[in-house]
Amino acid sequence: MSTVVPDQPVLTAQGVQVTFSSANSQLEAVAEATLTVMPNEFVGLIGPSGCGKSTLLRVLGGLMPPSAGEVLFEGQPLRGPQRKIGFVFQKANLMPWRNALRNVTLPLELAGVPLAEARERGRALLELVGLADFCDAQPRDLSGGMQQRVALARALVYDPAVLLLDEPFGALDALTREKMNAELLRIWQARRKTVIIVTHDIQEAVILCDRVIPMTSRPGRLKEEIIVDLPRPRSLDLLTSPRFSALAAELRRSLG
Ligand code: ADP
Ligand code: MG
Numbered sequence: 001m002s003t004v005v006p007d008q009p010v011l012t013a014q015g016v017q018v019t020f021s022s023a024n025s026q027l028e029a030v031a032e033a034t035l036t037v038m039p040n041e042f043v044g045l046i047g048p049s050g051c052g053k054s055t056l057l058r059v060l061g062g063l064m065p066p067s068a069g070e071v072l073f074e075g076q077p078l079r080g081p082q083r084k085i086g087f088v089f090q091k092a093n094l095m096p097w098r099n100a101l102r103n104v105t106l107p108l109e110l111a112g113v114p115l116a117e118a119r120e121r122g123r124a125l126l127e128l129v130g131l132a133d134f135c136d137a138q139p140r141d142l143s144g145g146m147q148q149r150v151a152l153a154r155a156l157v158y159d160p161a162v163l164l165l166d167e168p169f170g171a172l173d174a175l176t177r178e179k180m181n182a183e184l185l186r187i188w189q190a191r192r193k194t195v196i197i198v199t200h201d202i203q204e205a206v207i208l209c210d211r212v213i214p215m216t217s218r219p220g221r222l223k224e225e226i227i228v229d230l231p232r233p234r235s236l237d238l239l240t241s242p243r244f245s246a247l248a249a250e251l252r253r254s255l256g
Helices: 053-060 100-110 115-128 144-155 174-190 202-208 236-240 242-255
Strands: 011-022 025-037 042-046 068-073 085-088 162-166 194-199 211-214
Touching: 011 053, 025 053, 025 068, 042 053, 042 202, 053 162, 053 194, 085 144, 100 115, 100 144, 115 144, 144 174, 174 202, 174 236, 194 202, 202 236, 202 242, 211 242, 236 242
Parallel strands: 042 194, 042 211, 085 162, 162 194
Antiparallel strands: 011 025, 011 068
16 A cells, blocks of 8 residues: 555655757756645646656656756655556557456566466456456457556556556547546546646546646646636536536636
8 A cells, every 4th residue: 555644745846847958959848847746636737749748747757857856756856766656658558468467467477476466456457447357358459448448457556656647548539538537537536546647638637637737838837727626526427517618618728
């Protein structure tokens, strides 16, 4: 289990800047990002393509160091990837020769967890993401949405405190994406986590998040956040509510 201290931030970014340098050019990807994320919050980062969302998320997950500034995870400087921080990317990146279950158990197998225990945990997670009957399926036989469910189960395998989602449903068609949003709401309700999701979809940001932080175009800066005061637990029924429409309009205005 994760060691969540209720009133202590899980993740803090202080003056995070990222500049990519090569021999003859410099590209400023993230201009300045300061944010604090509390336990079990669901936070959205939204902005135009290329504005530095993925870069910022990678820094928040310890996958790359910032050029300036600092990230704290559970109060300590973040120095690299952590088991307590799970990632899901736009591409599921499943091992094509391993079935769904063995993709989920792979991190556990690599960590030396006995196979029987790994399989038990993997099965429970596939059940959680609605794939109980697909443990033996090969990735090529799964739809895009199902592959992302497997990736989500794999990201949950260490029971991380934080889940970082980088446009996890960005490659899916609109209807499948809506369905996955509903699934993610259900899973989050069942296994409370701190979640940061990167998206460029206004509807997705509003239906999922407690607050959404719009970003400017590159170099990305965080704009004033929008608090999403829709009641929880949420369902897709909210998509037709006046409050949802008002929040979506406010977010659209902020994105300009
Ligand atoms: P987003 O996720 O918002 O679409 P990214 O964070 O992927 O944006 O990229 C922000 C900018 O940084 C883009 O201009 C991209 O080309 C550039 N960039 C991203 N990763 C690298 C890298 N490893 N080396 C050089 N430039 C990069
Ligand atoms: Mg990106």
